[in-house]
Amino acid sequence: MRTERGDWGLSRLARRASKSERQRLLQQLVREDPLLTDQMLARKLNVSVQTIRLDRLELGVPEMRARARQVVERVQGRVKSLGPAEVAGDLIDLELGVGGISILETTQEMAFAKTGIVRGHHLFAQGNSLAVAVIDAEVALTGSARLVFHRPVRVGDRVVAKATVKRVIGNKSIVRVESRVDGEKVFSATLTIFALDQQDLEAQKGGRQ
Amino acid sequence: MRTERGDWGLSRLARRASKSERQRLLQQLVREDPLLTDQMLARKLNVSVQTIRLDRLELGVPEMRARARQVVERVQGRVKSLGPAEVAGDLIDLELGVGGISILETTQEMAFAKTGIVRGHHLFAQGNSLAVAVIDAEVALTGSARLVFHRPVRVGDRVVAKATVKRVIGNKSIVRVESRVDGEKVFSATLTIFALDQQDLEAQKGGRQ
DNA sequence: TGCATCATTAGTAGCTGGTCCTAATAGCTT
């Protein structure tokens, strides 16, 4: 690499690197700071703006504004939580203290735009809502849970969740939820749910457990 | 051009709102999507581009490129003046492959009407989204999770979720999420997340790695 | 009724950060 061609090596500013070296550097620079304009890059790499443009073209590096847009879209798209009123699925069967079934029609908004795969928390939302609904108490709160996502769910899939109360120990219930698409298991969870009276709640407002 | 003043009933946005209402909407729109240009806003709000410019001037809303730049800078970690009351339910810090922080402002719709306690799956949704966002891959999917709800969260609480990548084994990452309200832990989870890197997608981006 | 003020729209000039194209030049290599 360092076998120079010509020895104009002692330029007054930084020595100019070879083309490939410069392009490697360019990629690194824009990765570190996507907001660098061609002009800034030209100054840093000690070449003309036109050369930077040619390099970007060759490397397929998009212009600054597009790079910024990409970052924004990535951030915005990724932190999309549950929609406002969206509480998970239609109850189609419910036997208090025993079990229940709900159905969730999946839509675009629930999925990653890129892949059409439904975000995991929507499956949990369905299961959690159902599990809480199944508990025969004034107020029921989820204490802990273990989840397994067996297979991706795609937009348009109809998810059928089935909850069964496995055990009741005092005010604590263990609920098992299994969700299926076309009979195939896609999600399962075991939840610990606490049944509370209003008094318990009042007590909790002040003190910590 | 538009001689009439009373064409109510077409669409919600076809009608022209009052100036203050329009400006309120404008602020909301740019907060939801910082990449909207003046032209797009003008169409959405059914006024001219010039009116949008005047509104932005009055409201101190910066131009689109500046808004994009702000988001990028915030995400890059060169946090400027992260205002306390400003962000609601979005990402405030993100370092790919390492960790991130998001804030969720809880609302009525997220809670049980009876108790004002936020439904557990919203906390998981926040944590899950954040965990997926920190993974440095084109596509990331949650494989399994263990959740603990330490204390109920009430409507109005501001939930700060912090995610940390604990371990990476092949395409599998273990991410720990802890959510707090006023410094007190309300929720925690350990998630296993799978990174699905699509080679062709990478190649399409110009050989950047 | 007339006049002032506000809201909205139109249009101009100029800026940044680009794209796309044509050319010229420098420095090898054959």
Place this chain on the structure above:
DNA sequence: AAGCTATTAGGACCAGCTACTAATGATGCA
């Protein structure tokens, strides 16, 4: 000397702005 690559220059054009001037219409109000 001819051919090649790399680099630089310049012009025409574009989107999305800023900053300014000006016209028009509705509204208030004395």
